[in-house]
Each structure stands twice: as C-alpha cells, then as structure tokens.
Amino acid sequence: MSSNAFPRLTAEEAAELINHNDFVAMSGFTAAGAAKAVPRAIAKRATALHEQGKPFQIRVITGASTGESLDDRLAEADAVSWRAPYQSSKSMRQRINAGKVAFVDMHLSHVPQSVLFGFFGKVNVAVIEASEITKDGKVYLTTSIGASPTFLKTADKVIIELNKRPSRRISDMADIVIPEPPPHRPALSLQHPLQRIGKTYAQVDPSKVLGIVETDEPDELGGFADPDEMSVAIASHVVSFLSKELAEGRIPPEFLPLQSGVGNVANAVTKSMGDSPDIPDFLMYTEVLQSAAFDLLRSGRLRGASTCALTLMPEQMIELADNMNYFANRMILRPQEISNNPAAVRQLGVIALNTALEADIYGHANSTHVSGSAIMNGIGGSGDFARNAYLSVFFCPSIAKGGKISTIVPMCTHVDHNEHSVQVIVTEQGLADLRGLAPEARAERIIECCAHPDYRPYLRQYVKDSKSSHIRHDLEHCFDLHKCLAETGSMLPS
Ligand code: 0RQ
Numbered sequence: 167m168s169s170n171a172f173p174r175l176t177a178e179e180a181a182e183l184i185n186h187n188d189f190v191a192m193s194g195f196t197a198a199g200a201a202k203a204v205p206r207a208i209a210k211r212a213t214a215l216h217e218q219g220k221p222f223q224i225r226v227i228t229g230a231s232t233g234e235s236l237d238d239r240l241a242e243a244d245a246v247s248w249r250a251p252y253q254s255s256k257s258m259r260q261r262i263n264a265g266k267v268a269f270v271d272m273h274l275s276h277v278p279q280s281v282l283f284g285f286f287g288k289v290n291v292a293v294i295e296a297s298e299i300t301k302d303g304k305v306y307l308t309t310s311i312g313a314s315p316t317f318l319k320t321a322d323k324v325i326i327e328l329n330k331r332p333s334r335r336i337s338d339m340a341d342i343v344i345p346e347p348p349p350h351r352p353a354l355s356l357q358h359p360l361q362r363i364g365k366t367y368a369q370v371d372p373s374k375v376l377g378i379v380e381t382d383e384p385d386e387l388g389g390f391a392d393p394d395e396m397s398v399a400i401a402s403h404v405v406s407f408l409s410k411e412l413a414e415g416r417i418p419p420e421f422l423p424l425q426s427g428v429g430n431v432a433n434a435v436t437k438s439m440g441d442s443p444d445i446p447d448f449l450m451y452t453e454v455l456q457s458a459a460f461d462l463l464r465s466g467r468l469r470g471a472s473t474c475a476l477t478l479m480p481e482q483m484i485e486l487a488d489n490m491n492y493f494a495n496r497m498i499l500r501p502q503e504i505s506n507n508p509a510a511v512r513q514l515g516v517i518a519l520n521t522a523l524e525a526d527i528y529g530h531a532n533s534t535h536v537s538g539s540a541i542m543n544g545i546g547g548s549g550d551f552a553r554n555a556y557l558s559v560f561f562c563p564s565i566a567k568g569g570k571i572s573t574i575v576p577m578c579t580h581v582d583h584n585e586h587s588v589q590v591i592v593t594e595q596g597l598a599d600l601r602g603l604a605p606e607a608r609a610e611r612i613i614e615c616c617a618h619p620d621y622r623p624y625l626r627q628y629v630k631d632s633k634s635s636h637i638r639h640d641l642e643h644c645f646d647l648h649k650c651l652a653e654t655g656s657m658l659p660s
Pocket of ligand 1: 195196230231252274426427428429430431453454520521522523524533534536537542543544545546547548563566567571572573
C-alpha cells in the first residue's frame with residue numbers, strides 16, 4: 167500500500183504530538199467521517215496531565231458535529247477551550263452553557279474559507295480520517311468531506327486516521343474542489359446537483375504528514391426513531407404544500423432539488439415526499455443524507471443526491487458498499503463550502519426544509535438558543551440554505567415539553583433566520599405561507615395556522631394590545647411567555 171510511505175503511530179503517540187493551546191482541525195461532518203482514535207487519546211492525555219496539575223486544552227474546529235469519541239470525550243476531559251462551528255453533544259453543550267468552552271456558532275459554508283483566509287489563526291495540526299493516502303499526498307476521505315480538504319491544505323502538521331472499516335470505494339462519490347480565494351474566485355459551474363466539478367481525493371503536502379494511526383471503527387451514529395404522529399402531521403402539511411405548488415406551476419414539472427435538515431422530523435418529511443404520488447421522482451442538494459433518503463435512492467424515488475455527509479444506519483452502510491456501482495452514480499459527496507454554497511443553492515433553486523426551536527408571529531426563527539441563552543447545537547447549514555433557497559420552509563412542533571412551551575411566540579429570543587429568509591412555517595397544527603404578506607397578516611396567519619390552540623388566545627391578545635405600527639410589538643411584554651417559563655416552569659401556568 168502506498169500509505170506505507172508514512173510512519174505508523176499509535177493513537178497515544180499521535181496525541182503526544184499535540185500541545186497545550188494548539189489549534190486542532192479534525193474531520194467530521196456529523197459523526198460521519200469524524201476522527202475517533204486520536205481525539206480519544208487526546209482526552210486521556212488531558213486527564214493525565216490535569217491529574218499532575220498541568221494545563222492542557224486545545225482549540226477545536228471540525229466540519230460540523232462529530233461523534234462521541236471527539237466532542238463527548240474531549241468535553242468530559244475538560245480538554246477544549248474553544249470550539250467551532252457546530253456540535254450536538256450533551257457534554258460539550260453543558261460545558262459551553264456553563265461558560266467553560268468558548269463556542270463560535272457559524273454558517274457551515276463559511277468554515278473552510280474562514281480557515282483558508284486565516285480568520286482564526288494558523289491551524290497547528292489536522293487530524294483527518296481517510297481510507298487511503300498515497301505517497302504523493304492524495305487523501306481519499308471516508309463518509310464525509312466536510313472541511314477536511316481545507317484543513318489538509320492549511321494545517322502545519324497532519325495526522326491521518328486510516329480507517330479500514332468504510333469501503334475504500336466511498337471516495338468514488340467524492341467531488342472535491344477548494345475554490346480560489348477572492349478577488350478572482352471563479353463562479354461555480356453547477357447546473358445540476360450531480361454535476362462533477364472536482365477530484366475524488368483531497369491533497370496534502372506529504373512532508374507535513376507526521377504519521378498514520380490505523381483504525382477499524384464504524385461511525386458513531388445514533389439511529390432514527392420511527393416517525394411519530396407529530397412528525398407525520400408536519401410532513402403531510404409540507405408534502406401537500408409542495409404538491410400544490412407543483413400543480414399550480416410555481417415549482418417546475420421536473421421538481422426542484424431538496425435540502426433537508428437533521429433530525430427525526432426532517433427524516434419523516436423526506437420519507438413522506440417519497441411516499442406521495444403527487445411528487446415526481448426528485449433530486450436532493452443537501453448537506454446530510456439521512457437514512458430515509460437512502461431508502462428513496464434505492465427505490466429510485468430519489469434520482470440522485472449531492473451531500474456533504476452520509477448519516478446512514480449500519481445495515482445501509484453495508485448495502486452501500488455492496489452496491490457501490492449503483493449508488494456511486496447517484497450520489498456525490500462534496501466539501502461543505504460547495505454542498506452549502508449560497509450561489510449553488512440559488513442557482514439550482516433548492517427547496518430548503520429546516521427545523522426551528524421557536525418562531526415568532528412575524529416569521530423570525532430561532533434554531534439555536536433556548537430562551538435566547540442556552541445553545542442547543544448551532545445554526546449548522548440551515549442559514550446557508552434558508553437565505554438562498556427557492557423556497558425556505560421551517561418546521562417545529564407547536565409545543566415542547568408537554569405543552570409547557572409554545573414554539574410560536576410574540577418575539578424570538580434569538581434570531582438565526584429573520585423574516586426575510588423564512589417563507590413558510592409549519593407545525594403539526596398547519597402551515598403558514600407567508601409569501602407576500604405584510605407583518606400584520608403574517609401574525610394572523612402564523613397564529614391561526616401554526617400556534618397550538620391553547621396559546622392562540624394569548625397571542626391574539628398580544629397583537630391586539632400592542633402599539634400599532636408597521637410591526638405591532640409591545641416591548642414591555644414581548645418576552646412575557648419566556649419570563650413566565652423561567653419563573654414557573656411553564657409559559658402558561660395553570
Ligand atoms: O428536548 O431532547 O430534552 O426532549 O429541544 O427538539 O423537537 O426533538 O427537535 O431534534 O429536530 O432538533 C432546532 C435543535 C431541533 C435542530 C433543532 C427541545 C425539545 C427537545 C430537541 P429533549 P426536537 P430536533 C442541517 C441543518 C439547527 C441546525 C440545522 C438543530 C429538543 O434541528 O440543531 O438546522 N437545527 N442544521 O423538547 C425549549 C423550545 C424548544 C425546546 C424544542 N422552544 N424551547 N426547548 N425544544 N423546542 C444539519 C447540519 O447543519 C449538520
């Protein structure tokens with residue numbers, strides 16, 4: 167094997183090469199393709215050093231969220247001082263919200279170029295999972311591309327986790343290009359989600375490679391729940407709306423590529439799209455390909471998908487490896503600055519389907535901060551897509567925590583997607599199409615179509631009592647629901 171050109175290291179030896187305060191870039195876009203053995207060893211090293219009273223913390227950047235071996239182990243070992251751009255780990259979230267990790271929540275399409283431009287300083291070490299590295303520095307990545315090509319290009323030193331578990335042929339699906347920096351950045355030539363514009367490998371200067379850690383591990387992915395009543399209701403509103411748009415000619419007959427966010431509701435929406443006789447076979451231009459989309463690819467309902475990561479169930483990974491000729495013609499794995507590229511999203515006319523924690527009666531959406539303060543995961547790619555989409559849809563259940571929280575509120579406590587980027591809001595109660603509506607009409611439609619019936623009277627009254635202006639708000643009372651939640655544990659105490 168050509169990778170024999172590089173020294174073999176144990177994960178522990180690799181961890182010894184990383185210093186306190188280093189800026190470390192690691193592969194991973196979701197748990198797919200995330201570094202595993204080296205971050206686990208870094209966590210152990212940090213714990214040992216802390217026990218000796220020595221400081222050891224690193225600054226960590228990845229493509230997006232990662233698996234347990236990375237975010238959970240490093241957070242538990244108190245080994246991270248700074249983290250970007252997205253995480254979905256309970257341990258990491260707790261440390262961020264306790265003020266112990268400085269977290270920078272970023273649009274995912276910005277990550278590679280921010281690193282390339284040097285916005286966060288020099289990357290000291292990149293730890294990248296790959297299925298092969300050749301002696302001239304071609305790196306074949308695994309189940310996600312993320313920001314790894316840029317990390318490999320910009321880091322001073324590189325450690326490769328050579329994982330033999332994922333099929334080497336996964337990289338047949340890779341299409342890797344790093345856009346030149348401005349001011350002479352050429353336009354992306356993407357007229358179709360499945361168009362190839364790059365190479366199947368990333369490139370590294372071989373002299374930077376400190377060594378290879380051999381691994382044999384699956385991605386640490388959680389499963390998906392079967393769609394519940396809530397997800398099915400939301401999905402059916404979305405599908406009816408898109409079918410109507412198609413029937414009335416506002417979506418072209420061949421349909422438009424879909425982006426679908428993370429989580430169970432997004433998975434249920436994708437599944438319902440496939441089940442609907444009114445939706446033609448379609449394409450996806452998305453950042454995460456989840457299990458429901460894989461089933462549709464197999465059945466042919468999904469004609470093809472461009473993504474940045476594969477978050478599939480273990481049995482689907484086996485099926486993928488066994489049928490690579492079929493899937494490799496229908497899937498493309500791209501770096502996140504291409505999968506989430508605002509120009510590509512606008513050019514291809516992507517329909518963006520994302521989840522919010524709360525939305526307000528004027529159409530702003532909060533996807534990240536509970537009651538405006540505690541981070542959940544991060545904005546991820548939702549803003550890359552929503553702002554530039556042909557149609558931008560946000561959904562969430564109308565209530566959370568058994569009805570103690572209304573997700574439809576007078577004013578969002580944190581705004582990730584403003585009224586200009588949100589065209590449709592959906593809950594299990596119904597769908598509010600906000601296109602062309604001025605603020606007062608938006609409020610009425612969101613309250614009547616999306617809010618839970620228990621909260622509608624309060625929201626109607628809020629609008630009525632607010633000062634009349636272009637947007638009716640009462641600055642003294644716009645957060646009363648949140649205040650009530652903080653004081654009593656429920657937005658509407660009995
Ligand atoms: O809490 O887990 O304790 O029960 O928040 O809510 O309804 O299970 O929703 O798992 O789909 O996540 C927005 C976080 C939704 C996700 C968000 C509580 C609720 C529950 C989770 P429990 P659900 P989901 C592509 C696109 C941003 C990134 C993005 C997300 C928990 O979709 O991170 O879109 N999006 N990326 O009870 C307090 C509220 C609440 C609330 C829900 N208003 N107040 N708690 N909850 N609403 C992917 C990438 O970028 C890689």
